[in-house]
Amino acid sequence: MSRDRDLSDQILIGSARERGVARFRRWGLIAVPLLAILFQVYVPRYYESLRYLELPLLVTVYFALMRRSQIAGIFIGAGIGLVQDSLSPQPIGVFGLDLTLVGYFAASVGMRIDVEHVLIRFVLAFTLFVFHQSFYWALARAFLGQRVLFDLQHTAILGLLNAAVGISLYHFLDKLKE
Amino acid sequence: MDLLSRYRNVTVLALVIFAQLILLGYQVKSNQDIRLIRVWAVTAVTPIAKLIDTVRGGTVDSLGRYVNLHNLADENQQLSKDVGRLKLENQYLKSELRSADRAVALGAFQARDPSKTLPARVIGLSTSASSRVVFIDRGSLGGVMRGMAVITPDGIVGKVIAAYPTASQVLLLTDPTFAAGVISQKHRVRGTLVGLGQTSKCMVEYIQNEEKVDAGEWFYTTGDDGVFPKGLPVGTVASAQPGQQDQMVYLAPSGLQGGLEEVLVILEGVHQPIPEGQAPGSTVHLQTPAPDETAPTEPGAPTMSTDADRMRQRYQRIGAAENHTFGQGLPGSKPPDFNLDPDAAAAKARAAATPSAAPAATAKPTATTTKPAPAGVPAQ
Numbered sequence: 001m002s003r004d005r006d007l008s009d010q011i012l013i014g015s016a017r018e019r020g021v022a023r024f025r026r027w028g029l030i031a032v033p034l035l036a037i038l039f040q041v042y043v044p045r046y047y048e049s050l051r052y053l054e055l056p057l058l059v060t061v062y063f064a065l066m067r068r069s070q071i072a073g074i075f076i077g078a079g080i081g082l083v084q085d086s087l088s089p090q091p092i093g094v095f096g097l098d099l100t101l102v103g104y105f106a107a108s109v110g111m112r113i114d115v116e117h118v119l120i121r122f123v124l125a126f127t128l129f130v131f132h133q134s135f136y137w138a139l140a141r142a143f144l145g146q147r148v149l150f151d152l153q154h155t156a157i158l159g160l161l162n163a164a165v166g167i168s169l170y171h172f173l174d175k176l177k178e
Numbered sequence: 179m180d181l182l183s184r185y186r187n188v189t190v191l192a193l194v195i196f197a198q199l200i201l202l203g204y205q206v207k208s209n210q211d212i213r214l215i216r217v218w219a220v221t222a223v224t225p226i227a228k229l230i231d232t233v234r235g236g237t238v239d240s241l242g243r244y245v246n247l248h249n250l251a252d253e254n255q256q257l258s259k260d261v262g263r264l265k266l267e268n269q270y271l272k273s274e275l276r277s278a279d280r281a282v283a284l285g286a287f288q289a290r291d292p293s294k295t296l297p298a299r300v301i302g303l304s305t306s307a308s309s310r311v312v313f314i315d316r317g318s319l320g321g322v323m324r325g326m327a328v329i330t331p332d333g334i335v336g337k338v339i340a341a342y343p344t345a346s347q348v349l350l351l352t353d354p355t356f357a358a359g360v361i362s363q364k365h366r367v368r369g370t371l372v373g374l375g376q377t378s379k380c381m382v383e384y385i386q387n388e389e390k391v392d393a394g395e396w397f398y399t400t401g402d403d404g405v406f407p408k409g410l411p412v413g414t415v416a417s418a419q420p421g422q423q424d425q426m427v428y429l430a431p432s433g434l435q436g437g438l439e440e441v442l443v444i445l446e447g448v449h450q451p452i453p454e455g456q457a458p459g460s461t462v463h464l465q466t467p468a469p470d471e472t473a474p475t476e477p478g479a480p481t482m483s484t485d486a487d488r489m490r491q492r493y494q495r496i497g498a499a500e501n502h503t504f505g506q507g508l509p510g511s512k513p514p515d516f517n518l519d520p521d522a523a524a525a526k527a528r529a530a531a532t533p534s535a536a537p538a539a540t541a542k543p544t545a546t547t548t549k550p551a552p553a554g555v556p557a558q
Contacts, residue, residue: 086219093202
């Protein structure tokens, strides 16, 4: 019982200090999402297997979590999503809608739990990746009438891989905090 | 108002979602793009893409040089490192050679293809993992327009779906939204090529189960879709199985094999016939050119080969034996004796000139070196 309480104490935010908003260097807030999008555009050309690495999503999740503001999460997600849309062949707004919701949910979670915890970050990155893929699939089918395949097992495996990469990425991004 | 401020976060979320839904709905409903946003994004990103590509090329080059130099210094003492260096160098040169070969092949194809084409380099991919779209480094400033076909010497690659000033977006034939009219080479079966979202496979739809499609058979473009000129290779049949309504025909696209580095954009397409029986791009043996007929032949070597040539040669020898020049006899003058044996006549003439010479029967005539008349011109 006390072990459970210890774990919940570790995960849930218990003090005003922990509730503090992480601040980043201004260039980092622009450069990191831009690099994440550029990575997705150019790196898979040379390493095909990296095509499934959703760095813009992982970056959205990170900044939304750390800002701990739902409005900031909404605009971070919408901004990254719209830039991602403008470099893709589909109508503008698909990734925008998707990442807006991801940013909102991530920020909502970030307000309640300790997002510095590695396990929490892993679970969140995985969950939001699966949500992102499912929502994208639904939007593509419902709005665009595309025949996009959705394989839950495949998505889950990719989610685990993305979450694993996310942990390392978040560790690096923590160093950009002021 | 109080309610709005209380639910401020949800209100903002709803507004942002609503705005994007309106944007999305407008594009889907009117089938029009918000081009300005894309032009800004692509124009901003293209120079960075070119820079990344240049830096990557330079880094690989410098790394190769560094490895080479580093290993050269230890070459005499460390044989194993030398072997490693040579392997690396070999790989690097092979890569360079492949690149040069591709460029040469592309140039040769461009020269012989009747369509007007523009070479371009692939500089990036789409941000969407499910779509198969690439960016090329030629845009509207280079004459590229939306809807133009993109090919390689091996086959079709895709079509331009957006042309920006300095770059264009190309929808690959493996994208699920791609479609093109195709026809099989052997049985002339028509169908519609669609992408499956996989790199190595496409599907040909609307081929009835009764129609015959062989594995390994080539498919070509029909030219009906208004994008690809007729007669461009598409790929070979990987498998063909009967389905519920239509056959499940899967193609291995030939244009994407061996990676996608350099492509050609068809600016003005020219329809071509579907080749009969021969696979596109297959190695063709070229016969060595015929020897120069004006060159003098060696004495004793056979200069003529056909019956007509041999007869012409015989008549020339008869003319020589009888001191007759063909074409100079007047009407009514005595014609040469064509029943004369030129060998015997030549031997007799030599015996008369030199009595101690060998018997006439063993004498051989000297081979003539006259230039044969062109085909269709009778011998005189």
